[in-house]
Amino acid sequence: MLNLDHKDNALLEAVDGRTMLAGSNRMEILLFSLGTSETFGINVFKVREVSKTPFITKAPNMPNGVEGLISLRGNVIPVLSLAKILGVARPGAGLGGSMMVTEYSKRTLGFLVEEVDRIIRVEWDKVRTPDNVASGVNGYITAITELADGKLVSILDVETILANTFGEAIVGNIAPISGGHEVNVFFVDDSAVARRKITEVLDKLGVRHKHAQNGMEAWTRLEGMASHAQQMGRHVAEEIDLIMVDAEMPEMDGYVLTRNIKNDSRFEGIPVVMHSSLSSDANRAMGKRVGVDSYVAKFDADVLAETLRPLLQRARAV
Template sequence: MFNSDLRDSALLDSIDGRTRLVGSNRMELLLFSLGTEECFGINVFKVREVCCTPFITRTPNMPHGMEGLISLRGNVIPVLSLNTVLGLGAGQGLGSTMMVTEYSKHTLGFLVHGVDRIVRVDWDKVHAPDNLAAGTGTSSFITAITQLDDGRLVSILDVETILANTFGDAVVGNIVPVDNGHEVNVFFVDDSAVARRKIVEVLDRLGVRHKHAQNGLEAWNRLEGIASHATLIGRRVADEIDVILVDAEMPEMDGYVLTRNIKGDARFDGVPVVMHSSLSSEANRAMGRHVGVDAYVAKFDADVLAETLRPLLQRAVQA
């Protein structure tokens, strides 16, 4: 069923076609197998290449799931066994195929049993796992589930949780609070529990008030409710929300469509939108600019996030 012969140019033949997905609420998934009956997927934008598993050098005191290090075109990168990380057991083996991924400014090798193909899916058909039947013990590492035309379910990996589980949470250092930050309101949306936890930590240290949603559709419904209420009582949305922080990849509605909806609604005039995404390439930044984001921040650097938000928050305090 799975074919491991997809390689560099055949896998990632053109970025242009994928950038045209912006605003269409669609994404592309690379399907892969871990030697079980389950089908897994990862956003193509996270995958740099696919190759046969190379020689791996083991090192002392490796985190759980890390098999060692490899040298790839002059760069030393860690290699993780997804079977081990997801708790599928050593009996499945390490996997004969390696996906080289770029995520949150990390380059990692993920060992899998084989890759299948790239499929295009609608975000509104991608659902949080809580909305569906529970899976097989891998659910804590699954951010969403979608269904293929042939009826198979695809579990989409939560790479943020995998990174945090393997290497530990990103450390949030000293962040200077915003003067009179208690007067400022931030609305943020992210489907990853790990990301939400770290964002809350940054916003709390900035001393600002905040509300959040867990996917793009929930965020848009809540924002529309806030806008309708503001209109009803004769206030501007900018009086209720000072900054909106959006993730790019989210079930139900992605951050690009959400941003386009916000920027296309005059009620949100004057409210800046910051995109906070693990997809940190220049192509993804260009996609964000295409839909009108005011700033783009790569996950997860607490200092960079805080300093990107700070001038926007200070401007709101002074308004």
């Protein structure tokens, strides 16, 4: 078994006792295959360990693509076949030789793959949002990057995989904010599922909102709003009451985006909330380092709403 907390130190930077690249606008991707010619990747910080495919206990009434359950150090976790979920499983093919144990939004899962390759480091500005992601395998891809040999790597959208397998999180009753129609939120997230759920929460809070799909797009639009407000002799805080950012995004990660916002005096007084599936203490600590006002793990609609509520009410009171 390979424990990914003990990778080659030459590939890692230590922050608060853990390996972190966040804030440097770089990420590490674990490459793997699903028995096709394509190469796939997943952010290393979502992966706890890699092992050979273990014995999996079948269970009744499992969603399509869920092979069964395993016991891992006293915890029972579901195991998913990524090839089946992405629709690329070959007829008669086995489960694959390797299992990645992932931790995502405080949830532990096993992902079966054909073979795990290696870990690479890439700059976020070399990670692009893919075109034409409406259906098929592309519907599960959140970003694309290119290896030195020209081979493309498709980075998986784990949020979409989980939503399509287990169902989307339900957004229940959320009380609207008094005067919410005057409140403006700008948020950015590269996952279509996440954007949809965030929109549901903001709609129930009764606030107005705009969004971007990656960090660079968000920063470009925010700079444009700030410049326009400046030309009009206004403060951009009159147009934006709160900014919400994802942590890992194509072209610019949420840590660099937050640092840009906090280092630009035009955005002074506008709170920044980081909303991320990377929910470890180390990620929260990095969020604090770059200046986020609050850090919320995906996806609990009530927790998100109750985190935003006082910040938005305070903004309206100013």
